[in-house]
Amino acid sequence: MGLRLLLESQPGWVVCGEARTGREAVAKAIELRPDLIVLDVSMPELNGVEVTRQVRRSMPASILIVTMYDSERMARQAIEAGASGYLSKADAGQVLVEAVHALLGNKTFVSERVQLTNGVVTSKPASTITASEALTPREREVLQLLAEGKSNKEVAVALEISPKTVETHRARIFAKLHLHSMNELVRYAIRNQVIEP
Numbered sequence: 001m002g003l004r005l006l007l008e009s010q011p012g013w014v015v016c017g018e019a020r021t022g023r024e025a026v027a028k029a030i031e032l033r034p035d036l037i038v039l040d041v042s043m044p045e046l047n048g049v050e051v052t053r054q055v056r057r058s059m060p061a062s063i064l065i066v067t068m069y070d071s072e073r074m075a076r077q078a079i080e081a082g083a084s085g086y087l088s089k090a091d092a093g094q095v096l097v098e099a100v101h102a103l104l105g106n107k108t109f110v111s112e113r114v115q116l117t118n119g120v121v122t123s124k125p126a127s128t129i130t131a132s133e134a135l136t137p138r139e140r141e142v143l144q145l146l147a148e149g150k151s152n153k154e155v156a157v158a159l160e161i162s163p164k165t166v167e168t169h170r171a172r173i174f175a176k177l178h179l180h181s182m183n184e185l186v187r188y189a190i191r192n193q194v195i196e197p
Contacts, residue, residue, distance in 0.1 A: 002093075003038065003066065003092060003096065004018070006093070006096055006097065007038075007096070007097075007100065010097060010100075013100075016032050016034055017031075017032045017034070019043075020044070021043060021044045021045040021046065022043040022044065022045050022046025022047060022048065022050060022051045023045045023046050023158075024045075025037070025039060025043065025046070025051045025055075026046065026051055026054045026055055029051075029055045029058075029059065029061065030055070030058050030059065033059060033061070034061055035061060035062065035104060036061060036062045036063075036064060036100060036103055036104060037055060037061050037062070037063045037064070038063075038064045038066055038100075039051055039052065039063060039064070039065055039066070039083075040065070040066060040067055041065060041067040041069055041074060041078070041193060042067065042068075042193070042195065042196045044148060045144070045145065045148070045158065046141060046144065047144055047193075047194055047195070048065055048067065048078070049065075049074075049077050049078050049081045049083075050081075050137070050140055050141065050144070052065070052078060052081040052082050052083050053081045053082060053137060054137075055082070056081070056082030062084040062085070062103040062104065062106075063082060063083045063084055063085070064083065064084065064085040064086075064087060064099055064100065064103055064109070065078040065083045065085065065086045065087065066087045066088075066089055066092050066096070067086075067087075067088070067089060068088070068089045068090075069088075069193055070088050070090070070111070070113040070114050071114065071193070072114055074086075074193055075110060075111075075114045079108070079110075084103045084107075084108050084109070085099050085102065085103050085108055085109035085110065086109075086110050086111060086114060087099050087109065087110075087111045088111040088113040088114065090113060091111045091112065091113060095111070099111075134176050135172075135173060135176060135177075138159070138169060139169050139172055139173050139176070140194075141159060142155055142159070142166060142169040142170060142173060143173050143185070143189060143194060144189065144194050144195060145158055145159070146170065146173075146182070146185060147185055147186050147188075147189030147190075147194055147195045148195055152166045152167060152170070153166075173185070
């Protein structure tokens with residue numbers, strides 16, 4: 001609510017929509033086609049990085065990630081997914097307007113709390129790809145929903161796929177990430193900021 005009030009206080013800026021979940025954010029972005037999308041990394045059903053990937057496949061809007069994670073790794077993931085900016089929530093009150101102006105001017109913006117090496121995101125050699133990057137987009141969706149505590153049937157309904165397909169994705173996720181239990185999957189999701197603890 002605070003971010004919305006701050007954005008709406010600027011002349012000519014209009015907040016055209018809000019979403020409670022990542023899936024809702026993707027749908028609203030495609031429907032409303034805003035100039036700028038502000039996302040949190042930690043969103044239910046689909047996290048901000050995955051929302052960014054899906055939105056960027058459909059439209060060219062600038063995307064600003066505003067999050068509590070002051071992590072270079074998370075900033076890299078967001079920018080590599082297509083975000084134009086990454087802002088720490090701790091800095092948002094002071095520099096949100098500056099960040100939005102930068103993005104609307106086709107520039108990037110990264111919070112001072114997050115230092116990217118040489119200020120640039122570079123592509124990584126194949127040997128440094130993390131296990132989660134080896135997952136397909138659908139597997140990342142299934143991973144998040146399972147980590148949020150949804151059953152296979154609930155995941156199937158949410159993704160409009162069969163429970164058997166969910167089982168197949170689940171087995172592949174466990175194999176690729178070398179996991180052996182749901183507890184390990186949840187710990188992995190928390191450690192890698194897929195979900196919040």
